[in-house]
Amino acid sequence: MERTREAVTTVLRWGILGPGRIAPRIVRGVGSCPRGEVVAVGSRDAARAAAFAATHGIPRSHGSYDALLADAEVDVVYVALPNHLHAEWTIRALEAGKHVLCEKPLALTVAEVDAIATAADRTGRLAVEAFMYLHHPQIIRAVELARSGALGPLELVQGSFSFFLTYPGDPRIDPSMGGGSLWDVGCYPVSFARRVAGEDPDRVGAFARFDERGVDRTFIGQMHFPGGLLAEFDCGFAAPDRQRLEIVGQAATLVLDSPFLTAPDGPPPSLALRRGDETTQVDVAAVDQVWAEVEDLTAAILDGTPPRVDLPFSRGSIAALVELDRAARRDAGLPEG
Numbered sequence: 001m002e003r004t005r006e007a008v009t010t011v012l013r014w015g016i017l018g019p020g021r022i023a024p025r026i027v028r029g030v031g032s033c034p035r036g037e038v039v040a041v042g043s044r045d046a047a048r049a050a051a052f053a054a055t056h057g058i059p060r061s062h063g064s065y066d067a068l069l070a071d072a073e074v075d076v077v078y079v080a081l082p083n084h085l086h087a088e089w090t091i092r093a094l095e096a097g098k099h100v101l102c103e104k105p106l107a108l109t110v111a112e113v114d115a116i117a118t119a120a121d122r123t124g125r126l127a128v129e130a131f132m133y134l135h136h137p138q139i140i141r142a143v144e145l146a147r148s149g150a151l152g153p154l155e156l157v158q159g160s161f162s163f164f165l166t167y168p169g170d171p172r173i174d175p176s177m178g179g180g181s182l183w184d185v186g187c188y189p190v191s192f193a194r195r196v197a198g199e200d201p202d203r204v205g206a207f208a209r210f211d212e213r214g215v216d217r218t219f220i221g222q223m224h225f226p227g228g229l230l231a232e233f234d235c236g237f238a239a240p241d242r243q244r245l246e247i248v249g250q251a252a253t254l255v256l257d258s259p260f261l262t263a264p265d266g267p268p269p270s271l272a273l274r275r276g277d278e279t280t281q282v283d284v285a286a287v288d289q290v291w292a293e294v295e296d297l298t299a300a301i302l303d304g305t306p307p308r309v310d311l312p313f314s315r316g317s318i319a320a321l322v323e324l325d326r327a328a329r330r331d332a333g334l335p336e337g
Helices: 023-031 046-056 065-069 083-095 110-123 137-148 181-197 289-303 311-332
Strands: 012-017 036-042 060-062 076-079 099-103 127-130 154-164 203-210 216-224 230-236 238-249 253-256 271-275 278-281
Touching: 012 023, 012 065, 012 289, 023 036, 023 046, 023 289, 036 046, 036 065, 046 060, 060 065, 065 083, 076 083, 083 099, 083 110, 099 289, 110 127, 110 311, 127 289, 127 311, 137 181, 137 238, 137 253, 137 271, 154 181, 181 216, 181 230, 181 238, 181 311, 203 311, 216 238, 216 311
Parallel strands: 012 036, 012 076, 036 060, 076 099, 099 127, 154 230
Antiparallel strands: 154 238, 203 216, 216 230, 238 253, 253 271, 271 278
């Protein structure tokens, strides 16, 4: 079905599916968007939904996910559930006539992404993966510089993203919920390398430290792209807070010290061009990247502009993550996830 521009309203009404730790950021982001407002929140725990609504000034709360999807005054659903529920509830929201912004990873298999794409096409609604960092000016500028030839022929992309995860009941370390550091934070440098390369890897390699339940706590991956670009990354739940990216060319290197979580949720953006012994800071605007992704989806829905993170891009990222996970499990003698 061909998607048409939204004709019902010029202010999109958002509903939050899952009032977890990351949901307040979307409240902040939508609240900064003149064409958006959060009007409802849904949880399987009615008291939790009501408490979240009261804290954040949201008019309505629902005691089930289905009730939120049945809310006729919700235009866009933000899916902030554990990983294994992303595809299911994205599809359900689309079938309920809602547009969807779903937390990363959009799905855990390529088949799930394809099912989302089919539902989006059938319903004429948009489904977008919430990779907020890809909307930040420093990332956009870094990719532009890399592709422009300013660094010379590209050789390598390197990335790191880690933090200590110590809470024993966290869904991010539950294998039944799509847990693992690769899916939670490794997806960032993987998606970035694909964005720089402009294509999907044709070969991957990986190693990991798995816990007793088969969840990767530390992960190292490598990717080879058909055009010759190489990428390597590490991620994990067992190392201090680290986030960094490098794009290495034959003439210069770009270094991003705060690429994934920037202010107001982390350090200020930092983009440096290193050529020999000289380092030049590249000016980039400091913006709320969650607001930027909300604005991007708002423009896609109301103005018909293409979303910055479209489903084909998400499909390629999920395919790469699946292959990296398989490679690490094969090396460790574990069953594939």
